[in-house]
Structures are given as structure tokens and as C-alpha cells.
Amino acid sequence: MISVAVTLARGDFSLDVAFEGGAGVTGLFGPSGCGKTTVIRLVAGLDRPDAGRITLGERVLIDTATGARVAPHRRRIGLVFQDAQLFPHLDVATNLAYGRFFTPKPARRVETAAVIEVLGIGHLMKRRPETLSGGEKQRVAIGRALLTSPELLLMDEPLAALDDRRKLEILPFIERLRDEFAIPILYVSHSVEEVARLASTVVRLEHGRVARIGTPGEVLAPTALAPSTGRFEAISVLTGRVTRIDPAYGVSFVEHPAGRIVVPGLLEREGAEVHIAIRATDVTLALGRTPQVSVRTALAGRVAKVATDHGPFALVTMELASGDRLHAYATRLAVDDLGLDVGDGVQALIKAVSIDERGVQGLGVVAG
């Protein structure tokens, strides 16, 4: 368990945050300049806070009150930079092996073979970093950090420098290392989909302060508590079970108590539970019988709340059969024309093409 409570001031920017991260992935989420990377660097020991305390389990990494400070190379915390930062003069195999020597023997619990297999980098071992693609570099960087068997893995926007296709190539690997190596991860991102997909807890940072801590569904939902959330950032997270994978159409079907969700791409296995992030801008509301439309996903629920303080838009929050909440943006005009009010039965239509694969657990590169 990582526990952070620090303050730091640099020129115009000030940071004052306190949060804890447990097992699994803790997402540090927020707009650029909110202090995410600074927090990561403080935890890694690359920068020092003006005041505060950071502990990892029982170990005090820094405590400005007592003057205790552990040097970065003794923290046993892995760091994956946004732009890999591989050693350019060493081949992939040597890059991967670099930190192993410094890991105390009893602590070496991550197996080289397993890491190479999970990250799919076996064929790259003799290559030089400059000959690798961005996605390959990032996978090697993750492997290099992982092979020191760190007690905590810090990932600073590991996908930000990659194009969408490469992102989808790496996301499943991160899910696998989260699940297979059981190393807690502090994951920095400004992408709602990535955070919703990977994190069990999300810490939302704004202007160097913690704005909110909770599950992705809670923190990433559009609320008055996070007024700076842009309308394209507001998402809902729905949890369902994979019932069918259709390779012919290239889609998967996820059963949710409120209806069937059609997801683009082939999910890994039937029966698995998945979380799906859906942007509030991608939900269409419909009353009465659904007309013949091309949308294959229609979820039934009731209007729980209509917030009209979003300029020309209204934010309609639906409560689905499962108790999950689904947020939808519509114009205030549409809300009035339909006469939508709290308690009304309503259907949510979601186009499969608008579901970002990055926001669906277990989805890799879409075929074709």
C-alpha cells in the first residue's frame, strides 16, 4: 500500500495531495499540468517534496518531518516513462537484465521468461532500441521495470506517445501484468477510457489538488463535484458478462441486466466479466418502442436526474435495472420536446462504433 501526503511549490504551480493506493491499479487522472507526473516523480524519489511523507507498506520513503529519505535506487519502485527511455547503447536483452543484478535474491519473484512471454518481446532480444517501434519500446520498458520485481510500479502516461492502434496493442499487456504479477500499479493518464479500463481506484487531480477519490464509475461520472470535467470526458462504467463472441461480424456481446451491449472487437473469452466505459456524449435517449434503427444496443432504465446547468445541454442520469448509472448528454431542447422527467422509463441507445476499445477490458487490436 502506497500512501502519499506531500506538498510542493515550484513557481506558479503548487501541489498539495494526499491519497493511498492499494492492490491493483490506482489511476492518477486529470488534465495536463495538474501535477500527475510530479506525484510520480516524488514517489520514485526523483524529486523531493517541500514537506510531507510517502510510505510504501511499512517503509518510509521520505518524511520531511524526521529527515528520513530513501534514495531512488533503494526504493524498489519501478518507473515506466511516457517515452520508454531505454538505454540506447544496449540491446533489448541487456536493457531487460539491467536492474536484475540489483534486486536482492529473495525478492526476485518475477520470472524473466514469464515477462518476455506476457509482453511478447521474445523476438526482439538482440535488437537495439532505435530499431524498435514505439509500442515495442514501451513493452521493453515495462518489462525492464517489471524484472526488478518492484514493490510498486509507476506508469507515467505509458501510452500517450503511441497511436491508437499501438495503445490497443499494449493495454491487454498491462491488464495481464496487473492480474498475473500482482504488483500494485500507480497509473497516470489523462484518458478516461484507459483509467476506466485499468483502475480499481481513481484519484482525480485538479490544479495540484485531489478533487476526488473513488471507483472509476464514481470519479469519472459527470458531477457537480468535478465541474471542470469537459463534456467529452464524462463517462459511465457498466459491468457485464461476455455471452457470445462473433468472429464473423467481429463483435462481442455483453449481457447487462438492462440489456445486451454490442462491443466492437473480439473479447478474450465468454463468461468473463468486463467493464465498459461509455461516454455520455455517445448515448442517445429514446422513449416508447424503439424504431427500426441501426443501433444494436438498447438499455432500459429510468430517469434518475436531469441536470440542466450545462449550457445548451442537459445531463440526464439514468438508473439501469442493475443499479448501474448511465449518463447521457442531450440538448435541453430535446429533453423538453420529449418531456423527460425523473422517474420516466427511457431507453439508452449506444452505437457500437462509438465505444472506444480502449475503454473495454480485454480488448486488443481490432482485426482489420
Added chain:
Amino acid sequence: MFTSEEWTAILLSLKVGSIATAASLPVAIAVAWVLARRDFRGKSLVDGVVHLPLVLPPVVTGYALLLLFGRRGVFGAFLADHLGLVFSFRWTGAALAAGVMGFPLMVRAIRLSLEAIDVRVEQAAATLGAPPLWVFATVTLPLASRGIVAGAVLAFAKALGEFGATITFVSNIPGQTQTIPSAIYALTQTPGGEAGALKLSIVAAGIALAALIVSEVSVRRARRGAAA
């Protein structure tokens, strides 16, 4: 082909140049690292002192060396009494003069290559558990190798050509302090010495060219090794 006096001057030049380069290299790396990576009060003063031999008339540098490292100089007396290290009118003095004159060139080249390294590569090494000295040896030095080689070759070439500071500090004693430039100078002052001066000039050009080729080859190798 060469008179024994000419041979002596050639060999002495090679010795003086190599020793001067080898001895100043670790110091130059340390100074370049401090200038590239550390911020402290008086940094521009240190920077200025390092560059002084580049801008001062060489004779002035030689005279300063005489004052500091001569038999009765501040450091000279101490080194002679405690370490038995005598500079004045010895080949060691020629090496010291050559090293001092080449030092700014060496520091400049190394500093530039150190500044070109992304410190986050070194930080990545630290988060992998490597202690600072290990990071320096396995990441910083290899990535700066091009600048180090370039700096060393520059300094070596400068040492071979160094004349003003050397002749002021340790004079022009055949077999002791007479390097190629001093020998050429002496030959041009002697009737019938033109042929010898020409020969030594060609040798000087040959050595300088050879040094450049060696550096080019090793830089290419380093580049293949460290595509920074």
C-alpha cells in the same frame, strides 16, 4: 632519415602528448560533469578559469605555470618536497603545459556530449536499482563516449602543437623538453636547418592526421555501440 635529435623530439612529443591527454582526461570528465549537471554559486567563474588557457596568450599561461609550478612556486615546491614531482625544465613540465593548454578543448567537447544526454535515461537506471556511480559508469560514460574521444583527440593534437607555454615554462632543452614544435623552431634558427624543419613539419602533420583518423574510427564504433 631522421637525425637522433629529431627522433628524440618526435618520441618526446608523442610521450608528452599521450601523458598530458591521459592525465587530464579524468579531471576533464569530472569538471565537465560538474559544469553540465550542477548549479552552484560561482559556476561562471569556474567556467571562466577552465577556459582561460584558450584565450590567454600562451606565453602568459607558461609564465603562470612557472610561478605556480616552478621549483619555488606555490605548488611546485610542495610537489617537489613531498612527492618528488619536479616540473621545471623536465619533460613532465612540458606535459603539464600541454595538458593545461588542451584542457578547455577537452572539457568543452565532453560537456557538450554530457548535456546532450536525457537525464531521464539516468533516472531510469536509478529506478532500476543502480547506485549513482554505477549509473555513471554504465550509462553516462558510454553515452558521452563520442564527446570524450573527440575531446581527447583535440587535446592530444593541441599538446603536439603546443609551443608558447612550453617554451616559457620549461625552455627548449634537447632530450628533455624539446618537442617537435620547439625543435622546428630551433632548426629554423640554425643555418641549413630548413630540411630538418620541413621533415618534422611533415611528421607533425602526419601524427595529427593519424589522431583524427583514429578518433573518427572510434567515434564510428562508439556510434554503432551507442546510437545516442
